[in-house]
Amino acid sequence: xxxxxxxxxLICTALLLFVSPDAFLETLLSGASKAxxxxxxxxxxxAVWLGLMRVWEDSGVARGISRLLRPITKKLLKTDExxxxxxxxxxxxxxxxxxxxxATPYGIKAANLLDKTPNAEYSSAMxxxxxxxxxxxxxxxxIAVRVSMHSGAPTDIVLPTLITTVFSTLLGALLVRLFxxxxxxxxxxNTTQYFRRKIAKxxxxxxx
Numbered sequence: 001x002x003x004x005x006x007x008x009x010l011i012c013t014a015l016l017l018f019v020s021p022d023a024f025l026e027t028l029l030s031g032a033s034k035a036x037x038x039x040x041x042x043x044x045x046x047a048v049w050l051g052l053m054r055v056w057e058d059s060g061v062a063r064g065i066s067r068l069l070r071p072i073t074k075k076l077l078k079t080d081e082x083x084x085x086x087x088x089x090x091x092x093x094x095x096x097x098x099x100x101x102x103a104t105p106y107g108i109k110a111a112n113l114l115d116k117t118p119n120a121e122y123s124s125a126m127x128x129x130x131x132x133x134x135x136x137x138x139x140x141x142x143i144a145v146r147v148s149m150h151s152g153a154p155t156d157i158v159l160p161t162l163i164t165t166v167f168s169t170l171l172g173a174l175l176v177r178l179f180x181x182x183x184x185x186x187x188x189x190n191t192t193q194y195f196r197r198k199i200a201k202x203x204x205x206x207x208x
Contacts, residue, residue, distance in 0.1 A: 034149075041148035042101075045140060049099045065093045076130070076173065077114065077123045078182055084113035088127060095131065098140035098161075107131055122180045129172035135165045 016024050056065070066089040073088050074080070087110035094103035107127065114123040139161040146154035 038145055038148045041144050042141065045144040046099065046101055049094075049097065049140060050102050066090060069093060077126055078119045079114065079117045079123050081113060081117050084110050084117065084123075087113060091127075092130060092135075095134050096137045098134075098136045098138050098142065100131075100134060100141060103131070119183050122176070122182050125180050126173065126176050129176050130169065133165060133168040133172045135169040136161055 013024075016027065055061075066086050069089040069092055070085055073085055073092065077085070077088060079085065087106050091103045091106035091110055094106065110127055111124055114120055114127060117123055139157055142157055142161065143154050146157070
């Protein structure tokens with residue numbers, strides 16, 4: 001992704017230098033100024049919401065949201081791992097508020113825990129898709145960007161964002177369900193026992 005953006009930047013820079021070299025420096029400085037303004041606005045937004053998330057965690061609201069989302073998350077991820085479900089629920093609840101940056105730590109924790117479950121391939125893929133499609137009830141980050149760019153109606157994107165993210169999330173979850181097989185409990189148990197025997201044999205060989 002960094003390579004792609006670098007190539008795009010170099011091509012645009014070369015075109016601008018050939019087409020309008022006198023406007024190159026002005027455009028560069030103007031873009032940098034707008035980028036700085038947008039970053040400051042996003043930092044303020046994230047600071048408020050991260051503070052609110054900490055209050056929710058300390059007051060027990062986060063645990064309540066986690067319990068509310070747990071049945072749906074359990075069915076989507078096909079796992080009974082409590083710690084992984086808690087992290088995934090927090091990740092999804094923060095994404096619902098459109099704060100993808102704040103959701104990242106919970107997503108990383110959930111992904112690491114899901115990697116250790118019998119259905120790791122399916123669960124990890126589903127978690128990735130749910131984060132990529134990112135169902136949003138309130139696109140906080142994009143509203144903050146629109147406010148920083150002096151939009152006349154920054155909240156007009158709420159309904160279109162909700163409709164598109166609902167569609168993308170449903171489609172992504174359906175594709176994961178269709179193309180990645182889910183292990184049955186017996187198969188998952190047999191797989192776990194196989195790896196345990198393999199580890200035990202390896203340890204025994206090392207001891208000998």
